Amino acid sequence: MRRSNVLRAAAVTIAAGVTVALVAVVVRGWGVRSTAVVSAGPAPGAGARGTITVFLVKKGKLVETTRPALPGFELLAINQLAAAPTWDEQSKGLSSEVPVAPLWGRWSGSSEIRVLEVTPALEVKWSRRALGQLACTGEAADVDGGVRVVLTKAPGTPEPPHIRQILSCKNYRDLR
Structure with missing residues (x-):
């Protein structure tokens, strides 16, 4: 009984790892690159409106x-x-x-x-x-x-x- 729980947990962990890897490949294939936080300044008109x-x-x-x-x-x-x-x-x-x-x-x-x-x-x-x-x-x-x-x-x-x-x-x- 214990062994089946360990095998089930291992299968879930492997499936999660494969899913993350596939998502990373697909996203990278679309040309999406990771970046740092980009500052765009204040919202348009924020603080500048009268x-x-x-x-x-x-x-x-x-x-x-x-x-x-x-x-x-x-x-x-x-x-x-x-x-x-x-x-x-x-x-x-x-x-x-x-x-x-x-x-x-x-x-x-x-x-x-x-x-x-x-x-x-x-x-x-x-x-x-x-x-x-x-x-x-x-x-x-x-x-x-x-x-x-x-x-x-x-x-x-x-x-x-x-x-x-x-x-x-x-x-x-x-x-x-």
Whole structure:
């Protein structure tokens, strides 16, 4: 009985050794060579990304907060308004009154007056605080200043005009 256990253990050990040898031959045959650890540096954009400013609500007042930016997405802050506050922001008592619907932003206008048109995907009701969030976040997105934030109607809204409201952060000073 003991001898059969020893023979069985020896057979398993030999089979494992043969398997390792076969894998090594196959991998080497594919041109895979062993190397030391290769340092590739930090992840793309890690630490190099800036921040965007988003205005959220705390105890009924507009509060400026920052989130990580993505290079090439200068209007990310507008899209972020439609997203729920992060867990960290919620733990600090921050919330948002911006309706949960995708928002699209686009720049237009001249070099003297830039216009940020913001269009919701759906026709939704906007509270005064939500409009303040949109106005202040939109103005913060323009690093050169002199922007006008225009809230347009959702696509497919039948009644004219196309522009719903022209917004300015200064009109919401009482909420800051």
